[in-house]
Amino acid sequence: MATQYSDTYDVVVAGSGVGGLSAAITAAERGARVLVLEKLDKLGGVTALSSGVLWPGPNPLSESLGFEDTVEEAQAYMNTISRGLAKENLKLGYLATSREAIHYFTEKIGVELQVIRGVPDYYYPSVQGSKVEGRFLESKPFPGKRLGKWADKVLTSPYGPSFSYVTGTEWAASQTGQGNIVECLQRHVQEDERCGGAGLSAALVYAALQRNVEFRTSTALADLIVEGGRVAGVLVEPVTSSSGGTATTNGTANGNGNHEKAVRLQARQGVIMAMGGYDWRKDLMQAFDGLKDSSTMVPPTITGDHIVMASKVGAIPIPARLPGQSPIFVGYRVPGEVIFGHPSSRLLLAGAPHSIIVNRQGRRFANDGFYPHVVEQVTRYGSQMTHMPHWPAWLVFDQSMLDKYGLAPTYPGQPLPEGLAIQADSIKELAERTGIDPAGLSETVERYNGFCETATDPDFGRGTFPWSALMVGDYRLKNPNMAELTRAPFYAIQLVHVSLGAGTAGLQTDEHGRVLTVLGTPIPGLFAAGNSTAWQDWGGGYSSGVAGMRGMMYGYRAALHMTADGSPKL
Incomplete structure (x- = not known):
């Protein structure tokens, strides 16, 4: 029947x-x-909560601005990142189909995209084929009023306006002292000009409604x-x-x-x-x-x-992505904050000055100025495969980090939500309160502070990835990702896996x-x-x-x- x-x-x-x-x-x-x-x-969907970034490799938008790129260079970059685990026919088709799709949606459908200026590939310049600029695309700010009665039916981020009302280009400019991110944010919010993933989602919903x-x-x-x-x-x-x-x-x-x-x-x-x-x-x-x-x-x-x-x-x-960097990141739970009806967590992009990440022995274990390295190490098992040697892990920082850069959901200079961090007047006391080895943490902080004097990290190469220096660093420092932990009180937050x-x-x-x-x-x-x-x-x-x-x-x-x-x- x-x-x-x-x-x-x-x-x-x-x-x-x-x-x-x-x-x-x-x-x-x-x-x-x-x-x-x-x-x-x-x-x-999840797109509306994201940065809305697209990585197509060589593309017509970047080429129109004079950026030079080739399929061979992009393929070399992909080959390294994929660690030999990609399916050959799909890997080879990714760049061609991405280029075709970008052309289709911008020229045929009318979705307005732009190159994110000033942002390098994650692994530039250490990986063959990486580029200093031109491979990241984003939606242009999309006026919510164009959606009419559908405007309230398209999601914007509940994690704060900075997720939905600032473009990647504006953020990158502000991180190098070439723009005021607060002014950009206020302007976009006032006009309901949606950016990032919220902007891309709005533009695509609009195109769908038109059809x-x-x-x-x-x-x-x-x-x-x-x-x-x-x-x-x-x-x-x-x-x-x-x-x-x-x-x-x-x-x-x-x-x-x-x-x-x-x-x-x-x-x-x-x-x-x-x-x-x-x-x-x-x-x-x-x-x-x-x-x-x-x-x-x-x-x-x-x-x-x-x-x-x-x-x-x-x-x-x-x-399809093991071994290799897991797509499960690190972050922290925010006591008292409820989003989507549940207790919330926040993603941590590691690398802010005046902060480090340590394991239970109080030791740094990765380039904690570059979050992909942290993610790789916290999900790695020890030689006997009985435990993860670097998990649990803690973000350790001082008052200077809070005052200068803040920690979501709070802004610079604001106090942290109650219960988010453990606080102490000394590094030794902080270790005792968290269960971290006191001697190990004290030695690590002293060693790291010594590195900050020369702005180099011989242990893990912190500050050597331009992407992280731009996204979470401070351009005013000799090494944008490095500054000492010396100003009490000191803080520690136990990290969690965040998807x-x-x-x-x-x-x-x-x-x-x-x-x-x-x-x-x-x-x-x-x-x-x-x-x-x-x-x-x-x-x-x-x-x-x-x-x-x-x-x-x-x-x-x-x-x-x-x-x-x-x-x-x-």
Whole structure:
């Protein structure tokens, strides 16, 4: 007996981040009737909470400004970062498809992007093929008023206006004394000019609305419907969700709910899953990332539904980024702050002057002026594989850091939220209160302060990466990432693992975004994009802008394949 559908679409997209919106726009531009489902009550997904950066490698926008770059140089950079773990055909296709997608969305769709000026590659100049500028793109400030009645339906960051109302170019300029970030922030907020990920999300939602894409917020993709051996539709159900609270469904993605209010929708040309990662599934975080306890900055709607549903039609998630830098970062919990209805955490971009990061022995163990090195080391097991020698870890700093630079959610000169840090009048007392080895911490601080006199770090090379010097350093110092810890009181915060929606594992896909079975064959009618997919093209590497670019390019490619001739596609 044929399935009875409440409505028929050509393409159904689950998720409204950059991957889902790029797919929806491309399919609609080619004449498809498109529906986007979003579990949260607002559009934009994790993209709207992010920096919104794109890393396409060589691209027409940078070339128009005179930046010289080649595919060979970008490929050399990717080869080093991927550590040999990338899938060859996808790695080779990343740069070509990224370039094609950037051209399509700027020239055909009208999304206004710009080069982030003054920002180098993460690993410049130490990695072959890295560039000092020109590889990072972002949305131009997008006026919220252009969205009309949809303006309040597109997410901006609940972590503060600086996340949604400052461009990367403005931040970089302010970090070198060439601009006033406060004035930029005030201007954008007053005009509701959205920047970063919020700006990119707003621009993509606007483009989708212009092409008659339909949206259903507070709606979950609860299950896939298979007919004739292909994914032919979806079961969707309402969600009790709020961008300020939790999200629950009447049923569940594993099929154990009653689905009393669920409806069936036909998807003639296919379904695209672009639902983010699995941050709120503690069992999956432990299984894929080896973490029993972690925190996240993403909405509680990011629950790995794509993994559950795709597994029922023959797909399995693969951990495509181990070994290598984990996409799970470090940060700290903020007592008393509630975001998305839950106690909040904040990401730490290590490297502020007057601060160091130490292990329980009180020893530095990484270039703590460059967060990727810290992340690598805190997730590394010891030689006997029985423990992580550098975890737990602590951020240790003095009053000068607070006064000069602040620590989110507080601004420079403001006191920290009560309970955030342990405080003491001496380094020895601080160690005793935290459980850090007092002798080790005292020796480490004394040694580090000696390095600050010459502005060099012979132990770990702190301050040698221009990216980190720019993003978290102080240009007025000889070494932007180094200054001594001498001014009491002293503080310590125990770090936690913090995820941002980009998990280690994801669904295996081909160059068209088709979800593959464990045997490597496409599942007819099922596609994926964004953080729902495994990072097979970047293997074990990570850089800002890659997650967003992968979302855009695979959403674009999936939609092209699905709508090639208007008929159902494998």
